[in-house]
Amino acid sequence: MYLEYSSTKKREALKLERGLARVQGPPFHHCYTVSPASQPPMWALRRASVSLTLRSRGFNVGASCVKLAPTCCVEEESGINESREITYGGFLLPKTCFHSGYNSSLNFTVGKRALSSSSTKKEDDLEDGFSELETPASDGNESDNLLTSDAELSDDDGKENVAKEKEKTRRGRxxxxxxxEIVNGPGNSVHSALEKWLEEGNELTxxxxxxxxxxxxxxxxxxxxxxxxxxxxxKKxxxxxERDYASRLDLIAKARGLHKAEVYIETIPESCSREVMYRTLLANCVSQNNVKKAEEVxxxxxxxxxxxxxxxxxxxxxxxxxNDKKKIADVLLLMxxxxxxxxxxxxxxxIDTKGQSKDIDGMDQIVDRMKxxxxxPDIKTQAVLARHYISAGLQDKAETLxxxxxxxxxxxxxxxxxxxLPLYANLGKEDEVGxxxxxxxxxxxYEECLSAIEAWGKxxxxxxAEEVFEMMIKKWKLSSKTCSVLLKVYANHKMLMKGKxxxxxxGNSGCRIGPLTWDAIVKLYVQAGEVEKADSVLQKAAQQTQLKPIFSTYLTILEQYAKRGDIHNTEKIFYRMxxxxxxxKPKMYQVLMNAYINAKVPAYGIRDRLRADSVFPNRTLANQLVQVDGFRSNPVSDLLD
Known part of the structure; x- marks a missing residue:
């Protein structure tokens, strides 16, 4: 499905872009005659995104006058007012027409102004998964979800959280x-717990x-x-x-999958707002990182x-x-x-996108435009800024922030x-952490202790780190979430025996093992050089439960086999994913093709596989495809022929 515009609108947009390009202000490194504050905000953000695209294609956008090829972008949403759970109200969609394209992806095309699909290795190697920006924002007092990754699903069934719930109650909750009653009830039957609740004379308000x-x-x-x-x-x-139906839809998507949620949405009474229901479904598609389904919705x-x-x-x-940073500009153009x-x-x-691409100047420009x-910038955004400053080696700037x-x-x-705590640890500031x-x-x-274990480990x-861990056990008992943090510390220091x-x-204490713990165990064995053992552990874990391992857990093993040039095992893990x-994702195919390159073996049919999965080759993938092409000619083969 592609978003298209009339030829008249294309020409008008091109004229506007060319005209504004000659008067852009300092934030975007152009010859300028107007101040940054007087620039149209959406246009400024689009120009910033253009800079990101050019950097990813190898262009150096310096302070001198540069004529950029016309492109577009913009960005938006309040993390304070809009949670990634169900949010009600104004969630509506465009009136522009769509039609099916080659790969059913959402391509916002504007004549010849479509962004290049190429990207750099830096961009390609970015960690898959959710960042800090994608979680619900602070409540202003104490945010329980601040800077928590979506991938960090709890391994525990919730019983050990009752103690933490009581602690929060003492703080006014x-x-x-x-x-x-539901958590402490027998087995996983909520129905029996509810029946018991009513039998005991409790009112169900x-x-x-x-x-x-x-x-x-x-x-x-x-x-x-x-x-x-x-x-x-x-039980009526x-x-x-409407809110109850939206809540049910959200829970079905989370517990039973997007397909079941799509089926359920057709049964919801017509009196309920379609915008709320589809907005809930879209949010779950994004949360589950399903690009195709999100674009269909x-x-x-x-x-x-x-x-x-x-x-x-x-x-x-x-x-x-x-998943596809080049499309950010298209969304911004739509806005x-x-x-x-x-x-x-x-x-x-x-800001986070710029920081991930190591474009610190561009990141600062977005901050200036925001102000x-x-x-x-709220605390979450400031934390992300600090993390990127640290990653870029700008320690003074990070410490000031x-x-x-x-x-x-x-x-x-x-x-x-x-x-x-973890940010000062990243800076190596032991005194500040103390x-x-x-x-x-x-x-x-509880969360302070987890951060302290991570910080001391770094x-x-x-x-x-172990002292904090033992203190936690005395206060909250042993839990898989607590153990997974310490396991990661052991993995980073290659302390296999302590990890075991x-x-x-x-196991002796009856902790429930889930995705978080699997990830820590896999990385523990990988760091110790025991990749086959890590592979075996993950396979057994996936077979014993219906829980889904974290994407990065599979990717860790995939990368290790690829480095060895072990095509058989790389393909095996790829198939499991x-x-x-x-x-x-392009990242998965990049790692897969690395296995063939390291083994010095051609990858026959790889282009067909990419096409079947609707993966468009970026620059790194394109270079790899040339290397694994079994039918390419070279000077030696030409001489022999």
């Missing part, structure tokens, strides 16, 4: 008795159900939350309203003539930031044409500790 549902969602216990929703509807305890929204909003665009930006104003999250996504529009984040009343903002941990040490909170202070001892300890229904 309401405890759900119904949630405790909407407030109590809402509180229990929130707790279940927060613990990622989506299956039980779905059982609760289904029981309520079957409450009259279902976007096209479906167009069929219903739903106008586009900043939320929709931000979802697409998040999706393409992970400009629909007159959609960027939100805080839009800017944050662009010029009256939007100050961290001090700014602390503010004057740091001790009153305890929730900042868990963010600052200073911040001292604020928490007398009465530590500083090679294993005794301190911890795994045995987990396809079986696990991970969307095909």
């Amino acid at each position: 309401v405890e759900s008795k119904l949630f405790n 909407r407030e109590e159900v809402s509180l229990a549902m929130l707790s279940l969602r927060k613990r990622k216990m989506f299956g039980r939350a779905l059982q609760l929703s289904e029981w309520l509807e079957s 305890e409450f009259e279902f309203i 976007f096209s479906k929204m167009k069929e219903f003539d739903l106008p586009v909003t900043v939320y929709t665009c931000n979802q697409l930006l998040l999706l393409y930031k992970r 400009e044409n629909e007159n959609i104003k960027p939100s805080s999250l839009t800017y944050s996504i662009l 010029a529009e009256g939007i100050e 961290l001090k700014e984040m602390e503010g004057e009343n740091f001790k009153q903002n305890r929730w900042l500790c868990r963010i600052l 200073r911040i941990w001292k604020v928490c040490e007398t009465n530590p909170r 500083l090679n202070k294993l005794d301190e 001892d911890l795994i045995k300890r987990m 396809k079986q696990a229904e991970y969307p095909s």
Whole structure:
């Protein structure tokens, strides 16, 4: 499906772009006659994205006057007001027409202004998965989800979280008795727990159900939350309203998959808003990183003539930031044409994209534009900025930003500790990590302890990391989430025996092993050079449970086999990733072709495989395809012929 414009609109856009290109301000390294503040905000963001595209293609955009080829972009969404859970209200879609294309991907094409598909190795090697920007924002006091990766699904069934829930209750939060009843009930049957709740004479109010549902969602216990929703509807305890249907749709997508959610959406009463339902479905497509399905949902929204909003665009930006950065410019162009104003999250996504591409100047330009529009970077965005400064070796700049984040009343903002601890550790600031941990040490909170273990591990202070771990066990008992953090520390230091001892300890204490722990165990064995053992562990884990391993877990093993030139095992892991229904990505094929290159063996039929998976070769893939082409000619073969 392609978004197209009339030839008249193309010509008008080209004229506008060429005219503005001659008067762009300093943030975009052009000959300029107007101040940055006077530039159109969407245009400025598009020019910044153009700079990113040029850098990825090997161009050096310096301070001198440069004539850029016409291209387009923009960005947007508020991480404060719009959670990645179900958000209600203004989620509408464009009135521009779509039609099916070669690969059903969402290509916003504007005549000859379509962006190049090439990219650099830096861009290609970016870590797959979700970044800090893609999680719900801070609540202003203490954000429980701040800087937590989507990939970090809890391995535990939630029972050990009851203690943490009680601790939060002491800090002024309401405890759900119904949630405790569900979690502590026999087996996984929510129905029996609810029947028991009523038999004991408890009243089942909407407030109590809402509180229990929130707790279940927060613990990622989506299956039980779905059982609760289904029981309520079957027993007709409450009259279902639009919000209840949207919640059920969201839970089905999370617990049973996108296809089941699509089937369910057809059964929802017509009185419910289509925009809320499709917005919920789109958010889940993005959350599950399913590009094809997200674009199909976007096209479906167009069929219903739903106008586009900043939320929709931000979802697409998040999706393409992970999978296809060249399409970011197209989304931004769509926003400009629909007159959609960027939100805080839009800017944050662009900042992170620039930082990932090592374009620090471009990242700072986006920050300047953000501030010029009256939007100050929140703590999450500042943390991402600091991380990219550290990665770029700009330690002074990063430290200045961290001090700014602390503010004057740091001790009153305890929730900042868990963010600052790993960042100061990345800077190698042992004194600062010790200073911040001292604020928490007398009465530590769960997430602060996890950050402290990670921070001490980065500083090679294993005794301190283990000391925090033992303190956590005494306070909250042993859990797989706590163990996985320490396991990663052991993996980074190639301490296989300590890691094995911890795994045995987990087994003896009855910890539930899940994706987080699998990932830590796999990396533990890989770092120790035991790739086959890591492969075996992951295969057994995937067979024993219906839980899906993290993408990066498979990728870690895939890369190790590829480095060896072990084509058989590389193809085996590649096949398992396809079986696990991970969307095909250029990164997967790059690693696969590395196996053939290292083995010095041609990869017959690889172009057909790329075509079948709708993977368009970027620059790195194109170069690899030449190397693995079994039919290419060379001077020696020509002489022999």
